[in-house]
Amino acid sequence: MLRFAVDDLYKGVTAEKLGRYAMMLFGIAIAAGLFKYAMRQFIIAISRRLEYELRNELFEHLQTLDAPWFQSHRTGETMSIATNDLSAVRMMLGPGVMYTVNTIIVSAVSIGFMVSISPRLTFYSLLPLPLVSLSVWWFGDRIHKRFEGVQARFARLSAHVQENLAGMRVVRAFTSERRQAERFAEHNRDYLEQNLDLIRTSGVFQPSLAFFSGLGALLVVWVGGREAVKGHITIGQFVAFTVYLGMLNWPMVALGWVINIFQRGLASYGRIHAILVTPPSIASPGTPAAAAKRDSAQIEFRHLTFTYPGAAEPALHDVSFTVPAGRTVALVGRTGSGKSTVLSLLPRVFDPPPGTVFLDGVDVREWDLDALRARIAPAPQETFLFSATVAENIAYGAHDAAPTAIEAAAKMANLDGDVRGFPDGYETRVGERGITLSGGQRQRAAIARAVLREAPVLLLDDCLSAVDTQTEEAILQGLRGEMRRRTCLLVSHRVSAVREADEILVFDRGRIAERGKHDELLALDGRYAALHRAQQLEEEIEAS
């Protein structure tokens, strides 16, 4: 259009004709604007939807991964993959793709027009193109490598900060702050150096692209100018040609940017992909054993020897016992003697060796994982509360529970009174932006949660260690009925809590040291009897 306008100007033209050219220019801009609007709405929207899908997929996959995986991957690292890396991938799929498409279209159109004006000039202007692709190839690879280096340094820097913060008290007690700051400065310097290295490379890349595309323009001005002088092309053609060539300038700059984004996006996708292809090591078997629909459950541990992943020594040695349906077996022993490990193996938080742990006569490894866990109501020693209301937290494992059922469970756990004292009762929010519950309140919330979950197996893992004796007694009284209805594994330090169990196992360094009913163990006059005497005296002292 410009070409005709300029050519006509050269020849002499009427005012109306000029007006028509202007209108046409405007019309073309409107059409191009609409096209760009559609393209952005289309491509960027797709990238947002893909981001949404990928984030869902990542989250859902993370939910299938097992405790050992979470122990060996720091939460912060996983978080940064789900945020930073995901956004790098999104940048690649959105703006990256959009500008690529843009570049291709603008280049194709411009080159098309250029060819229609003058194939020769087009040839000259595209002469530096091999240099462009050469530099893309050469720099792209180097930028990728340096970018990976930057990320590795960044991870090291983060790890140092993380350890420093986690060990803050030791750092202060040993007056290590200055040395810690020095070490940090070293990591910081490394990171800086690597970044400067990246900049040195990418700093050449962008201007070199502009330079090479500028060379094309130079050839056009020079050689094309001569052609125009000789009259091989009109002056209008020459002007229009330079305008189209000017349009090529931007795609060249964008090219460098696009390549940067793609290098980053690909590196980040690699990190996300690594998680997505990690199969959960604890999962349902291909063909789960048919689970009997029963209200009661029987538990059996058969010659169980268990070693934690990565540990040298087994945590449990040759543990065998049976809990018949509706009975309660109690586990006592020192911290670290293996009681909690026993409880964590039943719902496969960690995986027991095949043929050692059975629920209803079926190896837990043969169960469908969801069906297995649906039959178990755990109350752990350390309760995890989510930032939600008290009611939602209690109903965490029984989502459609009625408010009356939630209150009944809270009463049984002796939590009801506390909750009524909260600002909004059961609707009080807990967690990050809510109130903080005390250790005892958290444990009682865990008990209420377990009671509310209608499951035939109840696991009580020393879940009363932070409440005082009277409260413990009250809770146990309330729980007795529940415990008789279900099959129960109970871990405790207190004789008063376990004395009515059908069988008591005394653990010592991963082995069952003593076993029997309360009276039998007293008669044995061993560890259990000593513990009993100690606690009797303790009560005396407390009374004094």
Place this chain on the structure above:
Amino acid sequence: MSEHEEDGARAYDHQLVRRLAAYLAPYRWQVALAVFVTLLQAAVQLMFPWLTKEAIDLGIRHKDLYALDRIALLYLASLLAAFGLGYAQSQIMQGVAQRVMRDLRTTLFRKLQELPASYYDRTPVGRLMTRVTNDVDVLNEMFTSGVDALFGDIFMLIGIIVAMANLNVELLAVTFSVLPLIFLVTMTFRIRVRKVFRDVRSKLARLNAFLNENLTGMTTVQLLGREDRNAGEFRAINAEHRDANLLANTYHAVFFPLLEVVSAIALSLIVWYGGRQVMWTGITLGTLVAFIQYTQRFFRPISDLSEKYGILQQAMASSERIFELLDTPADPAAVRFDEPAPAPPARDGGAERGLRVEFDHVWFAYVGEHWVLKDVSFTLERGEKLALVGATGSGKSTIASLLLRFYTPQRGEIRVDGRPLAGWNAEELRQRIGLVLQDVFLFSGPVEANLRMDDPRLNREQVVAAAREVHADEFVARIPGGYDGELRERGASLSAGEKQLLSFARTLARDPDLLILDEATSSVDTHTEQLIQAGLHRLMKDRSSLVIAHRLSTIQDVDRIVVLHHGEVRDMGTHAELMALSGLYSRLWQLQYLGGRQGARAVARAFAPVVTPTDL
């Protein structure tokens, strides 16, 4: 959002920008140079349309091949200059940006070393990490792709206007006639986008909070079969985030093409009006062509500036969080980085070793009026071994925390060698105190580095000797690599007893005047305990010792015992005296004797527990 809020937010942003600019101050010459280079670069960019104009007007129209050659040569020189300046500009500006980031990280890290212990009680480690790493990186993005481009864009705009004014003022007025339209479009966009960005940010924060919480509590989620429900909830929040982004995208999708349409209006006007000028008045065709090129370039910086707006918004949010952390008051007992480290305590062999510690009617609460220590008074004489006994929550560990100045008592006074704690340089004080905790924290890295705690005054021989004295060298020899062997994060590959022996060794290597053992032997088995006892004995020799213990067997050879109950001093005296009193202590002793190992736990519970928010 009301006008008022908008103004307030803007004033606040200005304040943040000023504080950020302060970090640029040390690099003002580089920044000035970068600005100068940017200026040159913009000038060179403006050369190209002008050269094209010259080529047409001087070369082609006058059929002057020599002029054309000259212009081509100039063009090449300009290209080379653009290349050199572009490279220089990116090196200087990004170099400055990276160094500013480094400085900010250093400041933040030092700040973290100065925050009071109570701050760490409230703030999750993850959140603090985000400040030093991710938030600084967001600023990085602003500095690298925002600020310098901003300078360039503004200069370019000015340069283009000057060049256009030089060519033809009348045509410039034509181009400017669309400015009100641009202003309208840009302002509308800014206000809308500001709002929607805030929405995107809050949705993203919710998304990440949900993710973080569920990653942390994943075992609970899985055991209670919440995966499907959580996936649903996550999808819902994720969808909100996506929709907010889609709205932001719609604004962008409308704005940028709209800007181009406006630019096309300007261009059409130039063609129409300028064309008439060429026909009727004296302006040259070359001028018109150059003007068209300038007009095209005129709108690019405006579009760029708007594009940077999102980055600036995020940077403001991040710097707000960074400065909030930097504004947190430091602990009075914090290390003073701006002062040299205090001289290590003198070790003249003849002088009397140890520190004298007095607790004088000390009251302390972590929160409000929940007193953890009530009117506690006792004295630890120089060279004496004093034991603190009592249940978890009776306040024993708190005493150690106060002595190390992790916290400050509300009432009463603590004196060390007659000097009130507040009068001590905390670093100097802590250098003279050795602390051994039940839960040993080891750092990832070589065994030797852990024993030295990076202390440059200690050499390998000294730490190896210390390890030998507490019988730690036998198992260190079993670690692959020995003293150069790498420990995993938190010493994950070692048993509790082994970690404890290493902590004895690192404390002994520093040869403190006062030793605090906080439940140091409660988590080890009989075999290691025997080993440890020997090490302990060696550790306590020739210095003041404060032993905090559940297990009474570990305190048999102390000089005096303080019995704490519910934060109060119940009894005080030697073992024999306390036994003769037949009070709490004698009952405890009886209990332990009866219960043996199991009894130790019973003692812990012998006093109704008081739960403290933090135990050392």
